[in-house]
Amino acid sequence: MTQTRSLIDENGIRTDGRTGNQLRDIQIKVGVIKNADGSALIEFGKNKIIAAVYGPREVHPKHMALTDRCLLRCRYHMSPFSTDTRKNPAPSRREVEISKVIREALQPALMLEDYPRATIDVYIEVLQADGGSRCAGIAAASVALADAGINMRDLVSACAAGKVDDKIVLDINDTEDKEGGADMPVAFMPNHKQITLLQLDGKLNSEEFIACLNEGITGCMKVYEVQRSALMQKYFGNETELKE
Numbered sequence: 001m002t003q004t005r006s007l008i009d010e011n012g013i014r015t016d017g018r019t020g021n022q023l024r025d026i027q028i029k030v031g032v033i034k035n036a037d038g039s040a041l042i043e044f045g046k047n048k049i050i051a052a053v054y055g056p057r058e059v060h061p062k063h064m065a066l067t068d069r070c071l072l073r074c075r076y077h078m079s080p081f082s083t084d085t086r087k088n089p090a091p092s093r094r095e096v097e098i099s100k101v102i103r104e105a106l107q108p109a110l111m112l113e114d115y116p117r118a119t120i121d122v123y124i125e126v127l128q129a130d131g132g133s134r135c136a137g138i139a140a141a142s143v144a145l146a147d148a149g150i151n152m153r154d155l156v157s158a159c160a161a162g163k164v165d166d167k168i169v170l171d172i173n174d175t176e177d178k179e180g181g182a183d184m185p186v187a188f189m190p191n192h193k194q195i196t197l198l199q200l201d202g203k204l205n206s207e208e209f210i211a212c213l214n215e216g217i218t219g220c221m222k223v224y225e226v227q228r229s230a231l232m233q234k235y236f237g238n239e240t241e242l243k244e
């Protein structure tokens, strides 16, 4: 990733009107798919993503079942109308890879040992993509897993940080993703303080790397507040109070 034009103006304002450490608007609605065991719709800036969870349920084909824990399967998919040019509906190499890293990002938060020989299927469908869709997908999937009543150690929050105009900024948008200097998606378990996904597209020196990672974790903590409020809104009808 080599940046060719300036994406931050003289007042420090980015292409979508945000300041450097400002997150895009996030809204999460829990329980949007009647036929799923758990589901969530996330709007993360202009990203619109649905996550649906099925399970724990019987594994098909049966030989894939694990005797000591639950099999976790994830599918991240972009719908043909989610991008400016029609996306081929067949799963691309990128989607296969993102499905794998999302599974690995969610797995540490799940008590899979509680459901041996069963499977949990997580479907992440991108309806509209605006950069950072893997992070938004992880945040939605984690809420959908909680909505499905799966035993969890923690939620998983996710947010990208990156480098634009040689500045470290929070929550990279689509233009910054494509034209900026670096993009670092981070997934984080907010209560266990554990990183479950860390990727980097672009180049950072060691100081920038630490600054970017800290910015990403700060973003995850902000995303966590929205995830928590959305779940409380569904189960307690109250966004502010949580009975510990």
Ligand code: ADP
Pocket (backbone or CB within 6 Å): 083, 084, 085, 086, 087, 088, 092, 094, 129, 130, 131, 132, 133, 134, 135, 174, 177
């Ligand atoms: P993320 O959305 O997690 O940042 P990428 O950096 O790989 O993932 O993708 C960035 C953006 O590139 C997406 O949000 C989308 O707008 C665009 N994009 C990805 N795949 C395609 C595709 N097959 N066709 C058109 N645009 C795409």
